[in-house]
Structures are given as structure tokens and as C-alpha cells.
Amino acid sequence: MLTDSQTQTIPASSKSLPPTDAKTRVRQFMQQLQDQITQTLADLDGVGNFQEDKWARPEGGGGRSRIMREGAIFEQAGVGFSEVWDSHLPPSILAQRPEAAGHSFFATGTSMVLHPRNPYIPTVHLNYRYFEAGPVWWFGGGSDLTPYYPYAEDAALFHQTFKQACDAHHSEYYPVFKRWCDEYFYLKHRGEMRGVGGLFFDYQDGQGQLYRGPHADGDAALYSNQLGNPAPRSWEDLFAFVQDCGQAFLKAYVPIVERRRGMEYGDRQRNFQLYRRGRYVEFNLVYDRGTIFGLQTNGRTESILMSLPPLVRWEYGYKPEPNSPEDDLYRIFLKPQDWANWTPTSSNEQSMKGG
Secondary structure, three states, rough: OOOOHHHOOHHHOOOOOOOOHHHHHHHHHHHHHHHHHHHHHHHHOOOOOOOEEEEEEEOOEEEEEEEOOOOOOOEEEEEEEEEEEEEOHHHHHHHOHHHHHOOOOOEEEEEEEOOOOOOOOEEEEEEEEEEEEEEEEEEEEEEEEEEEOHHHHHHHHHHHHHHHHHOOOOHHHHHHHHHHHHHHHHOOOOEOOOOEEEEEEEOOOOOOOOOOOOOOOOHHHHHHHHHHHOOOOEEEEOOHHHHHHHHHHHHHHHHHHHHHHOOOOOOOHHHOOOOOOEEEEHHHHHHHHHHHHHHHHOOOOOHHHHOOOOOOOOOOOOOOOOOEEEEEEEHHHHOOOHHHOOOEEEEEOHHHHOO
């Protein structure tokens, strides 16, 4: 397999250059996606409303952060849009794309984390972004689901919806980007996945292998290596793909909320939810590249950390009771699974029900 540094030595002249209105078009899409998601979530919640904070970055750019607190469904929900520009890229980007050194950059995107109150409704994350730095450009993003009392049918719906969006553009997008998601949202210090995964990709400029991550010996890299280099994809191809993935989110998540919102829960379920939210905090503060990028580029701290839950707890040496619903989360759901091909008639139906 080509290493990251090898894949990044493709001459800029061989790449499909962005259209002259690329920044404007992506900015408008990211804003429209934020509008669509916040309006739908406010309607779904029925009680909570999003408060918008507009902010400016002294070095260039700004954004708008929308936060819902104490809704009927969402204890806290944050959906942000940002665009930033500067004369140089931060170290977190240059470490992966050294050929962008010496160029000014532009970055825009939308990001979201929803923390429902009911432990039977999963936390969910979304982020799509676009970078330009001189002749270097790329798209990145994805969405992943973090249940507390999971149901296989929910994980299957989430994955199947994003697979459908991927398959409309390339038959190997989902197999590679699903594996990349399992790899990325992994807490190495805990030895466990953050949730049931979904979709994750980065540094997509239409050239080279689909996997552009750091783990050459991981499942995503090995699978991508078997495929070789797909046919070059243009800026327009990738922008269309990102748009379809962004539009797929509500179809993937809203039905799950509607299924679980009326389920009754007690102190046991609530305490376990708060405990597992601790994993979300650990990942976002230790590993999340969006958090690191935002802090390194002097973004608005409140907007960067809006992904953190409003309430959380840690417990020393916690062990789930064997064969309990909490144990099912660890034994079954926090491991890579072929969720896109799960059906209610699968032989593992009974062992993969939550709650």
C-alpha cells in the first residue's frame, strides 16, 4: 500500500482543479444543511428552540453556532457552521498534507452533536468540511451513531441509509469509509469503539486510493489497498457525494428518534447513559481532529466544545453485569459489525436486540 506521504506526492497539475466559485457553493451548501437540520430537529422536539450565536474570528472568517438546551427530546443539541481562512495551516493539517505548506487556506463546514435525554435514543455526530490551500484541496466528513441501549434495527437503518448515499456515487465508498469510521472513532486507551460507527472519510481530492488515513495495517487500508487506485474523480463528483451524504442524515436518524422517544426509563438507564457519555468526552478531548483543528486555528472555544454533553459521570472500575443490556453494548455493539446487511430475519436477531 502507498503511504500517506506517497499518495500526497501527486503533482497538482494532474488533479482536477476546483471551479472558481467552489468556496461560495460549498459555503452555501453547509449553511443550507445547518438550516435544514436545525429546522427539522426543532419541529421534531416540539419544545426546544435553537439559539443562534454568530461569531467572528480575528484572523479571518467566523460562523454561526446553534444550540438547543432542555428540549423535550434533546437535552442538548449543537449544530454549527463555520468558515475560516488564514495565511498558514495549523500543524494538525500539515502533518497529514505537507504539500500544502506555504499556502494560505480556506476551510468551511458544518458539524453537529445531538445528546438526547432518553437513554434509548442514541447520541449522534455529523461533520462535513472542505479545505483549499493553494493548489491543494479536499473534502472530508461523515456521521456516526453512539447508542447507550442499542437496537440492531437502528444501527442497520443508520448504516443502510448512508450506504445507499455512497453507492449512488461509487460502489466502494461505503466499504472503505465504513471501515475508516470504525477505525477513527476508537478509544485506544479504552480498547473500545465509541459506538456503532457509520461513515468517515478525509483528504478526498479524487486521486489515489480511497483510504488516506494513518493506519497502513488497518482494515480500511488493507481493503482499500486491494482495490488499487479508482478512476480519478472530479471536484464536482466529490461535492455531489458530500451533498448526498449530508442530505442522508435526517433519513438515517429521525426514524430512530421516533421509534425510541416514548420508551420509559429509570435511574439505572439514566446513570448508565451519563457514564457512557464520559467516553464521548474522552474521545472529543483526546482524539477528535475537528477539536484539535479548531483550537489550533483560534476558533471560538464555545463553538468548538459544543459537542460535549451537559451532564456526564465517571465511575472507577465499572463492570457491566453479565448478560445484562449494558453488557450487550460492550459484547456486541462496540465491535465492528456488518450492519448494512443486517435484517430482522438474521440468525443473530435475538442476540442483537438492545434494552
